[in-house]
Amino acid sequence: MWSDIVWRCLPQPPVTTCGGVAAGTVEIWYNGNATTTRQIAAPDLGFTIQGIADFNGNVFSDILWRHTFGTLAIWPEGNPNPTWPGGLDHNWRLEGVGEFDGNSRADILWRCLPIAPTTACGEAPAGSVAIWHDGTNATTWHGLAFALLEMKGIGDFDGDGRGDILWRGPGGPVIWLGASGTDTLVPASPGASWEVAGVGRFDL
Numbered sequence: 001m002w003s004d005i006v007w008r009c010l011p012q013p014p015v016t017t018c019g020g021v022a023a024g025t026v027e028i029w030y031n032g033n034a035t036t037t038r039q040i041a042a043p044d045l046g047f048t049i050q051g052i053a054d055f056n057g058n059v060f061s062d063i064l065w066r067h068t069f070g071t072l073a074i075w076p077e078g079n080p081n082p083t084w085p086g087g088l089d090h091n092w093r094l095e096g097v098g099e100f101d102g103n104s105r106a107d108i109l110w111r112c113l114p115i116a117p118t119t120a121c122g123e124a125p126a127g128s129v130a131i132w133h134d135g136t137n138a139t140t141w142h143g144l145a146f147a148l149l150e151m152k153g154i155g156d157f158d159g160d161g162r163g164d165i166l167w168r169g170p171g172g173p174v175i176w177l178g179a180s181g182t183d184t185l186v187p188a189s190p191g192a193s194w195e196v197a198g199v200g201r202f203d204l
């Protein structure tokens with residue numbers, strides 16, 4: 001499996017293009033190689049890439065976008081022919097993408113972190129964790145993660161094929177197995193001087 005790099009042209013003023021390429025342009029370097037590239041399109045600069053994952057389960061990566069207005073778009077296989085899962089306002093933080101239900105299609109992780117003076121996200125109380133399955137707005141609810149918890153990573157810590165969420169709060173790390181706030185692992189705290197640098201798989 002060869003990985004590709006996704007670039008986006010975001011020139012800093014007073015520069016307005018990337019050597020003549022329009023601001024906002026997305027370019028893929030296949031196999032990380034600058035000689036095998038494809039320029040795709042230049043979406044509105046209000047759109048930012050939120051994640052790259054396989055939402056439709058065909059093995060190839062798809063690009064998840066969110067607009068400043070809250071709207072989501074997914075470019076299947078990087079093609080600017082989007083699906084539109086809908087959107088949520090910015091009282092919802094898009095925390096990341098992972099595969100939480102074990103069907104090999106990536107899911108979108110949201111958390112309600114209301115921006116004052118707002119105190120909830122519609123009917124959902126502050127801290128609500130929601131998952132949109134497979135890049136659609138088919139939603140399941142996964143508990144409450146309050147503002148003092150920081151999302152640090154997504155991985156499969158118990159090896160069951162479902163993504164788990166690593167949070168860290170004032171008391172130390174907490175893992176939500178299967179992204180569930182009711183099925184947790186609480187590893188010992190390494191102390192405040194240790195930062196989570198990443199999540200990966202380093203042994204068999």
Ligand SMILES: [Ca+2]
Binds near residue numbers: 056057058059076
């Ligand atoms: Ca795909």
Ligand SMILES: [Ca+2]
Binds near residue numbers: 102
């Ligand atoms: Ca899934």
Ligand SMILES: [Ca+2]
Binds near residue numbers: 156157178
């Ligand atoms: Ca798991």
